[in-house]
Amino acid sequence: xxxxxxxxxxxxxxxxxxxxxxxxxxxxxxxxxxxxxxxxxxxxxxxxxxxxxxxxxxxxxxxxxxxxxxxxxxxxxxxxxxxxxxxxxxxxxxxxxxxxxxxxxxxxxxxxxxxxxxxxxx
Amino acid sequence: xxxxxxxxxxxxxxxxxxxxxxxxxxxxxxxxxxxxxxxxxxxxxxxxxxxxxxxxxxxxxxxxxxxxxxxxxxxxxxxxxxxxxxxxxxxxxxxxxxxxxxxxxxxxxxxxxxxxxxxxxx
DNA sequence: CATAGTGTTCTATAGATATAGAACACTAAA
DNA sequence: TTTAGTGTTCTATATCTATAGAACACTATG
Numbered sequence: 001x002x003x004x005x006x007x008x009x010x011x012x013x014x015x016x017x018x019x020x021x022x023x024x025x026x027x028x029x030x031x032x033x034x035x036x037x038x039x040x041x042x043x044x045x046x047x048x049x050x051x052x053x054x055x056x057x058x059x060x061x062x063x064x065x066x067x068x069x070x071x072x073x074x075x076x077x078x079x080x081x082x083x084x085x086x087x088x089x090x091x092x093x094x095x096x097x098x099x100x101x102x103x104x105x106x107x108x109x110x111x112x113x114x115x116x117x118x119x120x121x122x
Numbered sequence: 123x124x125x126x127x128x129x130x131x132x133x134x135x136x137x138x139x140x141x142x143x144x145x146x147x148x149x150x151x152x153x154x155x156x157x158x159x160x161x162x163x164x165x166x167x168x169x170x171x172x173x174x175x176x177x178x179x180x181x182x183x184x185x186x187x188x189x190x191x192x193x194x195x196x197x198x199x200x201x202x203x204x205x206x207x208x209x210x211x212x213x214x215x216x217x218x219x220x221x222x223x224x225x226x227x228x229x230x231x232x233x234x235x236x237x238x239x240x241x242x243x244x
Numbered sequence: 245c246a247t248a249g250t251g252t253t254c255t256a257t258a259g260a261t262a263t264a265g266a267a268c269a270c271t272a273a274a
Numbered sequence: 275t276t277t278a279g280t281g282t283t284c285t286a287t288a289t290c291t292a293t294a295g296a297a298c299a300c301t302a303t304g
Binding site for chain 1: 220224231232
């Protein structure tokens with residue numbers, strides 16, 4: 001089931017990138033499958049609560065990355081199936097569960113993951 | 123040991139926020155301890171490879187969050203000790219290790235963690 | 245007191261981001 | 275053919291982000 005949420009306008013991350021991220025994640029998690037149609041651009045405008053031009057900028061990026069295609073007069077469609085290893089999803093869910101139980105917030109969590117990623121040699 | 127890196131000017135995330143994140147993470151990981159002096163603003167300018175005003179914007183944010191204080195003519199100092207549970211760091215390192223071994227990139231990883239965080243009810 | 249090394253403030257400019265509004269182009273179905 | 279529902283393009287405007295450059299203020303030390 002596709003879950004698209006309003007973006008966070010105060011996070012500092014550009015709105016169009018937050019939209020790209022959400023749609024990409026839905027594809028990665030298998031909630032959006034190849035061939036499936038996205039909501040219309042005007043529906044996305046409502047869903048994300050941003051201007052249509054911001055929607056178009058995000059979709060343009062997703063097209064450039066080859067994840068979706070547009071058909072004028074019809075709609076946008078998912079191209080690639082990017083289903084990831086279920087084991088990975090489980091591992092992420094476990095970490096998220098642990099951090100939530102320890103009262104971490106999302107922002108702190110993301111910062112820590114990024115730093116560990118960049119600082120550790122594996 | 124403090125590890126501060128040049129920011130990624132093409133990530134879309136504002137430079138001053140990337141700087142805030144790096145310094146905050148160093149404090150969280152215990153690499154910057156309470157009372158410790160940060161590099162000078164002009165050293166930070168070189169380290170992060172951005173303009174001094176961008177450094178000041180980041181430090182202003184860290185001051186507002188109560189993580190650092192400035193003393194004019196002297197320097198910036200860490201206020202809070204935010205050392206986190208070692209168990210949490212280990213868990214994050216394990217996840218990062220697993221994802222790197224499966225050829226995930228950092229960007230995809232962060233997007234997935236964020237989506238799982240927002241979509242799962244724990 | 246003079247100086248070097250700190251942080252601080254200010255102005256000007258360029259580029260990126262986001263919105264609003266309007267119009268246009270294509271597709272499918274009545 | 276007409277119409278409703280799609281995507282597409284364009285202009286104008288406001289705000290945020292980042293840089294450059296200059297000057298100023300405070301602290302410690304010789």
